[in-house]
Amino acid sequence: MISFHPTEEELAFLEVAKDFAKKKIRKVARTGEVNLKVNEELVEEARELGFLSLELPEEWNGLELPLISQVQIMKALSYGDLGIVQGLPSAGDAAPFYRIMHNYSQLQSVKEKYMDQPDYCSVLIDLCKTSDFATTELVVKRKGNNYELNGMTEPVRLARFAESVVLFAFDQEGQAVILLVQDNKWTVQEGDYRLGLLASGLGRLVFENCVVPANQVIVTGNDAEKIMKKVRTRKFVLEAAKQNGLMEAALDYTTQYTTERKAFGQEIAKFQGVSFKIAKMAMETRIVNHLMFEAALKADEDSQSAYGLALRALHRAHKGVRFVTDAAVQLLGGHGFIQEFPVEKWMRDAQAQVALYGRESNYLLERGTELLTSEGRVSVE
Amino acid sequence: MISLELSEQQKQIKEMTHWFAEHEIRPIALEADKLGKVPDDWLHQVNQMGIHLNTSSFGGGGKETSQGKKKKEREGNRMGVIATEEMAWGDPAVTLSLPGAGLGGPPIESSGTPEQKERFLSIFTNDKPRWGAYALTEPEAGSDASGVKTTAIKVNDGYILNGQKIFITNGARASWVVVFATVDPKLGRAGQRAFVVEKGTPGFTCTKLVKKMGLRANETAELLLEDCFVPTENLLGGEKLYETSESKPSGFQVAMKTFDSTRPIVAAMAIGIARAAYEYTLNIVRREYPKQGKYYYLACQILAEAEQNIQAARLLTWEAAWMADLGIANAKEAAMCKAYAGQMALDVCSKSLELLGPTGLDGHLVEKLFRDVKVFDIFEGTNEIQHLVIARRQYAPYGLRV
Ligand SMILES: Cc1cc2nc3c(=O)[nH]c(=O)nc-3n(C[C@H](O)[C@H](O)[C@H](O)COP(=O)(O)OP(=O)(O)OC[C@H]3O[C@@H](n4cnc5c(N)ncnc54)[C@H](O)[C@@H]3O)c2cc1C
Numbered sequence: 140m141i142s143f144h145p146t147e148e149e150l151a152f153l154e155v156a157k158d159f160a161k162k163k164i165r166k167v168a169r170t171g172e173v174n175l176k177v178n179e180e181l182v183e184e185a186r187e188l189g190f191l192s193l194e195l196p197e198e199w200n201g202l203e204l205p206l207i208s209q210v211q212i213m214k215a216l217s218y219g220d221l222g223i224v225q226g227l228p229s230a231g232d233a234a235p236f237y238r239i240m241h242n243y244s245q246l247q248s249v250k251e252k253y254m255d256q257p258d259y260c261s262v263l264i265d266l267c268k269t270s271d272f273a274t275t276e277l278v279v280k281r282k283g284n285n286y287e288l289n290g291m292t293e294p295v296r297l298a299r300f301a302e303s304v305v306l307f308a309f310d311q312e313g314q315a316v317i318l319l320v321q322d323n324k325w326t327v328q329e330g331d332y333r334l335g336l337l338a339s340g341l342g343r344l345v346f347e348n349c350v351v352p353a354n355q356v357i358v359t360g361n362d363a364e365k366i367m368k369k370v371r372t373r374k375f376v377l378e379a380a381k382q383n384g385l386m387e388a389a390l391d392y393t394t395q396y397t398t399e400r401k402a403f404g405q406e407i408a409k410f411q412g413v414s415f416k417i418a419k420m421a422m423e424t425r426i427v428n429h430l431m432f433e434a435a436l437k438a439d440e441d442s443q444s445a446y447g448l449a450l451r452a453l454h455r456a457h458k459g460v461r462f463v464t465d466a467a468v469q470l471l472g473g474h475g476f477i478q479e480f481p482v483e484k485w486m487r488d489a490q491a492q493v494a495l496y497g498r499e500s501n502y503l504l505e506r507g508t509e510l511l512t513s514e515g516r517v518s519v520e
Numbered sequence: 521m522i523s524l525e526l527s528e529q530q531k532q533i534k535e536m537t538h539w540f541a542e543h544e545i546r547p548i549a550l551e552a553d554k555l556g557k558v559p560d561d562w563l564h565q566v567n568q569m570g571i572h573l574n575t576s577s578f579g580g581g582g583k584e585t586s587q588g589k590k591k592k593e594r595e596g597n598r599m600g601v602i603a604t605e606e607m608a609w610g611d612p613a614v615t616l617s618l619p620g621a622g623l624g625g626p627p628i629e630s631s632g633t634p635e636q637k638e639r640f641l642s643i644f645t646n647d648k649p650r651w652g653a654y655a656l657t658e659p660e661a662g663s664d665a666s667g668v669k670t671t672a673i674k675v676n677d678g679y680i681l682n683g684q685k686i687f688i689t690n691g692a693r694a695s696w697v698v699v700f701a702t703v704d705p706k707l708g709r710a711g712q713r714a715f716v717v718e719k720g721t722p723g724f725t726c727t728k729l730v731k732k733m734g735l736r737a738n739e740t741a742e743l744l745l746e747d748c749f750v751p752t753e754n755l756l757g758g759e760k761l762y763e764t765s766e767s768k769p770s771g772f773q774v775a776m777k778t779f780d781s782t783r784p785i786v787a788a789m790a791i792g793i794a795r796a797a798y799e800y801t802l803n804i805v806r807r808e809y810p811k812q813g814k815y816y817y818l819a820c821q822i823l824a825e826a827e828q829n830i831q832a833a834r835l836l837t838w839e840a841a842w843m844a845d846l847g848i849a850n851a852k853e854a855a856m857c858k859a860y861a862g863q864m865a866l867d868v869c870s871k872s873l874e875l876l877g878p879t880g881l882d883g884h885l886v887e888k889l890f891r892d893v894k895v896f897d898i899f900e901g902t903n904e905i906q907h908l909v910i911a912r913r914q915y916a917p918y919g920l921r922v
Pocket residue numbers: 411623654655656657661662663664686687688689690732735740895898899900901902903904905908
């Protein structure tokens with residue numbers, strides 16, 4: 140039955156997450172940017188509250204929550220600050236991979252780490268995204284049973300803190316392969332980042348004649364491609380949720396601000412140019428929420444349609460977070476542009492986030508191709 | 521638990537209405553548009569099948585319950601939006617012309633006395649098609665419904681009504697029309713009353729049927745009230761309702777309250793139209809477009825965006841309907857779904873025409889849908905008015921009225 144009510148359990152978890160976001164995360168947003176990392180105290184608290192291991196399997200000491208619960212929690216946390224949430228050391232974008240592959244023997248070493256160290260940092264490098272091309276190149280060559288890596292990745296978050304790398308790639312023969320790289324067999328090129336998500340450990344990983352032995356080749360071929368798709372589905376939905384949290388933060392902040400700020404003798408909210416923009420921000424925020432919910436529910440069911448819905452949700456979340464954070468800066472006027480107010484940071488973070496997580500128009504293209512070749516109805520499964 | 525699954529009952533109603541839309545409504549869509557009306561014998565037939573347009577769900581889903589199964593969650597509003605989306609997918613003008621209380625139903629359901637409900641809502645029987653209508657708009661009062669100028673002067677046993685109503689859906693054919701009038705223009709909103717004026721009442725006439733850009737098969741009437749006597753028992757809610765508190769209930773509130781349940785319905789219709797245009801275009805693109813290159817990519821992007829926007833509107837609409845079913849205040853969500861769906865649907869129709877190219881002008885359903893859909897961003901509150909409602913609710917927690 141159609142319902143938008145969270146469960147009691149979710150509500151309880153959400154209350155903690157919202158409180159943590161407002162009282163803790165929001166407070167350290169600026170210092171995180173300056174220090175280029177999240178302070179350890181906050182990491183410790185997030186870890187204790189379980190926020191670092193929502194996606195990890197129970198066997199790995201994670202909470203293994205359904206995606207529909209996770210998206211609500213990630214949204215609530217990101218309401219505090221997206222930059223901080225993206226900088227929390229954890230399994231990061233590799234978490235869905237660990238969840239799906241948790242009983243693979245090759246992942247035992249990673250499992251052991253996570254058993255008592257949920258802030259152990261993993262990075263997912265996805266070189267197989269059909270819809271993207273990279274301006275830098277990392278070449279993956281099969282040599283017998285081993286693989287050799289040479290080159291540099293594009294910037295990814297958590298690169299500076301990475302202890303394990305999960306790599307999705309095609310080898311020289313076009314075969315899909317998923318590799319696990321450990322033992323710091325890479326260097327990090329830190330670069331000159333100024334736009335946003337500065338606490339998230341942005342960097343590029345550089346591999347030089349890096350050999351990945353056969354026992355760290357996790358899957359190859361068709362199986363690898365299937366797993367990649369599932370991982371991407373979950374990742375897209377989780378990122379959409381985080382972006383939605385940022386949208387909600389910008390909406391609430393701006394709503395309040397425009398009730399207090401006066402111009403021409405009245406609160407600026409009384410000008411329709413202002414209040415209608417607020418109404419549009421509210422609608423966009425709600426829409427992203429709902430599309431993200433739908434994708435999460437389908438992913439939990441392991442439905443065939445989940446990937447397409449995740450593409451759709453993330454596309455809308457990209458568009459939405461750009462629109463809402465820009466509108467927030469706009470409605471604060473010059474105050475929006477300066478760092479005494481949070482909205483300029485939110486707009487920068489939003490833009491950095493969408494740059495990291497896939498090109499908007501490509502998502503649309505990929506989804507469109509899927510619609511043209513499949514059933515294509517706006518149907519309810 | 522958050523869920524977007526349809527209940528068994530909802531699935532059934534979706535299937536049934538879709539079947540009806542596909543096999544009964546769609547086949548007459550273009551012809552009805554050309555005729556400027558829905559053929560009478562068709563209306564007779566569907567009325568005999570018991571098919572009505574029901575836009576009110578204050579009492580829960582259709583005729584079910586009243587006794588037993590007390591715990592059953594109400595789902596009338598959700599059923600309503602699911603069903604109307606399907607019907608409007610068939611054709612919106614035909615859907616709006618289906619017999620039934622139409623937009624006149626909600627004010628009677630929400631504010632009528634039990635006797636009035638019985639008297640006015642029980643006439644929709646299978647022997648002959650009948651309609652209800654809702655008349656708020658006047659030449660000088662549209663968005664600003666508080667500006668109603670039609671007067672109601674109290675006399676013995678009733679009221680004398682004088683004024684003009686315009687753009688009234690099914691206004692000429694309706695067996696009764698809910699008419700909003702003021703007992704004292706100086707009182708503003710508090711002076712408003714809602715009356716049920718029955719067809720044939722002396723002094724109550726239809727002066728014109730307007731010709732429109734779209735929705736041509738659906739009647740839009742101008743009504744005139746000249747010294748029209750309406751008995752007290754046709755004052756909606758009865759005189760008692762207005763005595764209980766001087767300032768609180770008024771015809772204005774009756775008018776506004778209905779929007780919370782009718783806006784999701786109107787949004788659902790816009791969604792049905794958008795979906796019809798999208799699916800029609802998708803089929804043509806699949807058949808006739810090249811499979812790669814510039815035009816293929818263009819089509820991919822336009823269609824993916826259309827599909828996404830349709831679902832976005834639908835989820836907003838479901839949320840508003842779900843809230844109405846649970847009795848949660850939903851004015852903001854009802855305005856959101858209406859504002860978004862109205863604009864989105866026009867955009868989808870226009871983009872579909874872009875994909876069809878000049879051929880789309882020649883006898884294709886989509887050009888008709890484009891003409892039909894525009895008004896969904898105007899009636900039941902324009903897009904701007906919906907924005908105003910959303911903004912007001914958004915600012916309410918901060919104690920600021922915008
Ligand atoms: C086909 C059709 C069927 C209809 N059916 C019915 C019916 O059954 N019953 C009925 O009562 N009415 C009906 N209507 C009338 C419809 O509800 C009104 O046309 C509508 O509410 C707008 O009113 P208006 O035409 O007077 O426009 P106006 O109110 O004159 O609006 C003109 C423009 O000003 C804008 N505007 C007005 N106020 C504001 C504001 N405060 N802030 C910002 N912008 C504002 C509007 O958004 C619009 O863009 C129907 C109309 C049509 C076309």
